[in-house]
Amino acid sequence: DTEVTQTPKHLVMGMTNKKSLKCEQHMGHRAMYWYKQKAKKPPELMFVYSYEKLSINESVPSRFSPECPNSSLLNLHLHALQPEDSALYLCASSQVLVTQSSYNEQFFGPGTRLTVL
Amino acid sequence: AQSVTQPDIHITVSEGASLELRCNYSYGATPYLFWYVQSPGQGLQLLLKYFSGDTLVQGIKGFEAEFKRSQSSFNLRKPSVHWSDAAEYFCAVGPPGGKLIFGQGTELSVKP
DSSP, X not given: OOOEEEEOSEEEEOTTOEEEEEEEEOSOOOXXXXXXXXXXXXXXXXXXXXXXXXXXXXXXXXXXXXXXXXXXXXXXXXXXXXXXXXXXXXXXXXXXXXXXXXXXXXXXXXXXXXXXX | OOEEEOOOSEEEEETTSOEEEOOEEEOSXXXXXXXXXXXXXXXXXXXXXEOSSOSEEEOGGGOEEEEEGGGXXXXXXXXXXXXXXXXXXXXXXXXXXXXXXXXXXXXXXXXX
């Protein structure tokens, strides 16, 4: 299985809602990532988990709350979002994060298209 | 600082014509280099990667890229473009254990 899956594919939410995005991989990868991508722009890194621990937080607002309950799952909890948070949210995974000689080839999921009204 | 530049925001080529997408990087050591492709509304798919060794790298879908250290470039090429190649292409550099740094992307359109 060389796939990263993301659910839901599309999500529409109001600014007062609480919702969650889910990401799953069964490649035995121990690093998982959340990216935000606006139209016609490259992905922007939000969070990185390494061995189920938060390793990098790119100064993301607290209305985004990541969670890594096990080595295969990564969630992104959303609360009190703003319309400007509407974007494609991509999950990715890679074998490991930190070694001297490893590469960080990342495998991406198809994304969740989020619209905040 | 590490950075990636894709000078061409948008390129249009005719179907069957050759393609070259440019990528220049700034990085202190030998970088890990990647090309990803993204179809509209989809995630990113890895086309090819360079870590070391042979500077001409073969990828999927008939793409290849050449690493030129002297020019800090990693240009993507394809000898004959198909209509299905129309997509957004991202070059990225990835230091060991670090985060990927993407270029701004090049949108490829293919004329019939």
